[in-house]
Amino acid sequence: MKPSGFTYYRPETVEEALGVLAEVGPDGKVIAGGQSLVPMMNMRLAAPGCLVDINRVSGLDFARVDGVRGAAGDGHAVVRVGATARHADVERNAAIRAAVPLLGQALTHVAHPTIRNRGTSVGSLVHADPAGELTAVLALLGGSVELRSVRGTRTVGADDFFVDLLESCVEPDELATAAMFPASDGHTGSAWVEVARRNGDYAVCGVGALVTVDDDMRITDARTAYVSVGPRPVVLDASGVVGDVTLDNADWGATGRWAAGQLEPGEDIHATAEYRRHLAGVLTQRALRAAAGRAAGHRTGGSSGGNGTTGETAAARDHAGRGEG
Amino acid sequence: MLVEVRDEAGNMVNDASGGERLHEVSMVVNGVHRSAAVPARRLLSDFLRHDLGLTGTHVGCEHGVCGACTVLLGGRPIRACLQFAVMHDGAEITTVEGCARQDGELGTVQQAFRDCHGLQCGFCTPGFVTTITAYLEENPSPTEEEAREAIAGNLCRCTGYQNIVASVLRAAELRATEPRTMEPRTSEPGTTVLRAAGEAEVSP
Numbered sequence: 001m002k003p004s005g006f007t008y009y010r011p012e013t014v015e016e017a018l019g020v021l022a023e024v025g026p027d028g029k030v031i032a033g034g035q036s037l038v039p040m041m042n043m044r045l046a047a048p049g050c051l052v053d054i055n056r057v058s059g060l061d062f063a064r065v066d067g068v069r070g071a072a073g074d075g076h077a078v079v080r081v082g083a084t085a086r087h088a089d090v091e092r093n094a095a096i097r098a099a100v101p102l103l104g105q106a107l108t109h110v111a112h113p114t115i116r117n118r119g120t121s122v123g124s125l126v127h128a129d130p131a132g133e134l135t136a137v138l139a140l141l142g143g144s145v146e147l148r149s150v151r152g153t154r155t156v157g158a159d160d161f162f163v164d165l166l167e168s169c170v171e172p173d174e175l176a177t178a179a180m181f182p183a184s185d186g187h188t189g190s191a192w193v194e195v196a197r198r199n200g201d202y203a204v205c206g207v208g209a210l211v212t213v214d215d216d217m218r219i220t221d222a223r224t225a226y227v228s229v230g231p232r233p234v235v236l237d238a239s240g241v242v243g244d245v246t247l248d249n250a251d252w253g254a255t256g257r258w259a260a261g262q263l264e265p266g267e268d269i270h271a272t273a274e275y276r277r278h279l280a281g282v283l284t285q286r287a288l289r290a291a292a293g294r295a296a297g298h299r300t301g302g303s304s305g306g307n308g309t310t311g312e313t314a315a316a317r318d319h320a321g322r323g324e325g
Numbered sequence: 326m327l328v329e330v331r332d333e334a335g336n337m338v339n340d341a342s343g344g345e346r347l348h349e350v351s352m353v354v355n356g357v358h359r360s361a362a363v364p365a366r367r368l369l370s371d372f373l374r375h376d377l378g379l380t381g382t383h384v385g386c387e388h389g390v391c392g393a394c395t396v397l398l399g400g401r402p403i404r405a406c407l408q409f410a411v412m413h414d415g416a417e418i419t420t421v422e423g424c425a426r427q428d429g430e431l432g433t434v435q436q437a438f439r440d441c442h443g444l445q446c447g448f449c450t451p452g453f454v455t456t457i458t459a460y461l462e463e464n465p466s467p468t469e470e471e472a473r474e475a476i477a478g479n480l481c482r483c484t485g486y487q488n489i490v491a492s493v494l495r496a497a498e499l500r501a502t503e504p505r506t507m508e509p510r511t512s513e514p515g516t517t518v519l520r521a522a523g524e525a526e527v528s529p
Contacts, residue, residue, distance in 0.1 A: 002366065002368070003366045003373075004366065005345050005365070006365055006366060007346070008327070008348065008409075008411055009327055009328075009366070010328050010364035031409075033402075033413070034409070034412075038368075038389070038409070039364075042368075042387050042388050042406070042407075043388060053409075088401075111478070112478025113475075114392065114402045114403060114478060115407075117398075117403055117408065118403045118404070149410065149418065161350050199474075200477055200478055266485065313424060
């Protein structure tokens with residue numbers, strides 16, 4: 001089908017864009033990559049009266065690591081992604097992959113490379129699709145989104161950003177200008193696993209995991225985040241369940257079963273709630289195990305430099321990158 | 326910043342049929358400068374097919390799933406059905422027509438599809454040809470697994486994909502043995518670009 005008509009605006013500065021958004025109000029919609037919005041418009045599920053194209057707005061096309069990550073493992077680095085940066089730009093940025101490996105690990109599961117060439121990371125957060133990998137990545141890392149309007153600028157944490165199914169807290173006159181993904185400290189490993197019915201399709205369930213260890217390989221933190229198990233991304237802190245143990249003694253299977261019990265997935269045409277709960281438990285176990293392996297690599301890697309990347313994790317990631325690329 | 330076509334008196338120019346505001350859209354398509362006045366809601370895929378008459382780009386699902394409409398924007402594959410033409414005013418686009426050689430003979434990827442029987446009905450083929458053309462620029466010697474992954478975003482209902490995977494590998498082979506010539510690029514004095522003899526020049 002063809003989309004319905006709309007009035008087209010093409011601002012060239014953030015100020016111009018904010019002016020237009022304030023003027024057109026709830027009738028306006030921002031378009032960046034359009035990889036979610038245009039299908040909805042083609043199917044007439046969305047019919048905005050005004051489209052504000054931000055692709056030529058200067059100063060929004062960036063994806064970089066801010067701050068220096070300390071050699072001692074202090075995590076002060078933050079990945080900042082501008083509103084018109086494509087998934088592919090983030091995915092291919094070596095500094096970003098080193099600072100927040102989880103971003104690259106999750107992005108290879110976002111649709112197909114052709115979609116990632118155009119789709120934007122900030123746009124997918126604003127779209128707030130419960131199957132959107134980056135929603136869970138932002139929630140798991142405790143990231144935030146910068147929103148600007150003629151009324152001012154505010155930064156909203158992931159907890160408050162995702163309101164409900166396909167609903168973020170962005171007001172009609174606001175523009176999401178950037179997303180911030182904080183780096184974890186140097187002893188943290190991460191992983192993303194998911195199951196989809198077809199390559200590149202929406203996940204039936206997807207799980208991201210972060211595992212942090214101390215100098216003695218004792219687990220100090222273990223967290224997971226989920227897509228497709230509810231209207232918003234779900235984060236679980238499994239540290240208490242895993243217990244104060246070393247990596248070798250962690251019972252990931254039991255942790256997975258615990259996680260399955262915590263979730264309340266829904267039922268749809270692809271999976272029953274019970275199947276999805278089972279799947280979430282199994283994927284939790286896999287994601288935590290993979291993240292733990294990478295955390296161990298960080299510790300034994302020793303002189304891996306300031307970026308906290310070991311040969312093992314780099315090799316694993318590169319392999320994944322090639323496979324998906 | 327409201328981009329519209331206006332006549333000499335400053336009046337809005339409307340589409341005769343639907344009464345919609347028109348926007349002048351110009352692109353360099355396959356190295357040729359093309360333009361048309363279209364409503365904002367014109368999809369890039371329809372702009373190429375209906376307004377420019379380049380019907381090589383096929384439209385399958387029209388919601389980004391099948392990949393038949395894949396074209397190259399600045400060398401990168403994108404779904405033409407998920408973009409409005411007006412957003413790409415001034416862009417450089419390569420369609421399947423631009424993947425043929427300048428003399429009209431089959432391009433490398435097209436030749437590989439012919440060699441390996443990589444198509445049956447051919448409807449999906451334009452999307453595969455553009456996708457694979459861009460992919461081989463990035464990875465000139467893929468493994469079979471990588472070749473399979475490279476085409477994972479394109480649907481084919483006839484072949485079962487085996488011969489398309491073979492076509493990717495064959496195209497890589499043809500590409501590697503092709504004579505490459507050093508030709509000066511006129512737009513950038515003092516620099517030279519590598520391209521295959523007979524290959525259509527994409528950049529202006």
